[in-house]
Amino acid sequence: MSINYRRLLKEDLDKPCQDLALYLLGKVLVRKLDHNTILKGRIVETECYLGGEDKASHSFNGRRTEANEPMYMPIGTCYVYMTYGMYYCFNISSKEPGAAVLLRALEPLEGMEVMEKFRVQKTKSNNTKSLKIAKLCDGPSKLCIAFDIKKENVNKINLTDLKNDSLWLEDDPFYDDFKVIHSARIGINRAEEWNTKPLRFYILNNESVSKRNKTAERQFEENQFD
Structure with a gap:
């Protein structure tokens, strides 16, 4: 049975990028097909891209193009881009x-059969x-496939616009007892000092996280006893 929680509005997302990346953990992404x-x-996993000095950001040093325009649009705007010429990634402007x-991973809650169908179709496998x-x-690409998120159908949608009934965010007031790991972002190899900055966040011990950072987890556990 589907549970409808409170839909998140603009004032809920009105936060600096790093704060928003942490705030979104535990929230629910809803897709209506x-x-x-x-x-x-x-x-369950996010990364923040700060723009400005952040050399890993598509908007580094104020770069502004037709492609990255959603990064400059109002809070809650969807920014979808293609990576490796075949996979999409889904971001939310701050x-x-x-x-x-960047949303990196989701824990499936509803509609798993449909998600599985989309994933199988993309891999062209019956297994x-x-x-x-x-x-x-x-x-990040798997969640886009599973939720049928593409540039042509999601890019520039604002998640807080109540007229938009295809994609939005909900709060789950009963899901707040979790621990968060801070680690370096994944796949950032040519951004110099930004390669190792702890701008990826994930829920500890959640099976849907894309990749654990055991060093960061060990440091987190050690700090719990300091």
Whole structure:
């Protein structure tokens, strides 16, 4: 049975990029497809891209193009871009112009059969046994495939616009007892000092996280006893 929580509004997302990346953990991404099919997934991993001095950001040093325009649009705007010429990544604009939060992983909550169907179609494989529920959305491109998020159907949508009934965020007031790991972002190899900055955040011990950082987890545990 589907549970509808409070939809997040502009004032909920009105935060600096790093604060927003942390705030989104535990929140629920909701996708409404044709025929009123509903998909839901809990956000369990995020990365923030700060713009400005952040050399890993598409808007580094104020760079502004037609492609990255959503990063400069109002809070809660969807920024979808293609990576490796074949996969999409999904971001949400934050308070600062040119800054956005990348959603890296979701814990599937509703509509898993449909998510699995999308994933299988993309891989052109009939082997569904290897697609465990927890792993349907354990990566930025995987979650886009599972939720049918593409540049042509999601880019520039504002998640806080109540007229938009295809994609939005919900609060889950009962999901707040979790620990967060701070670690370096993934796949950032040519941004010099920004390669190692702790701008990736994930929920400790959640099976849907794309990649654990055991060193960061060990440091977190040690700090708990200091």
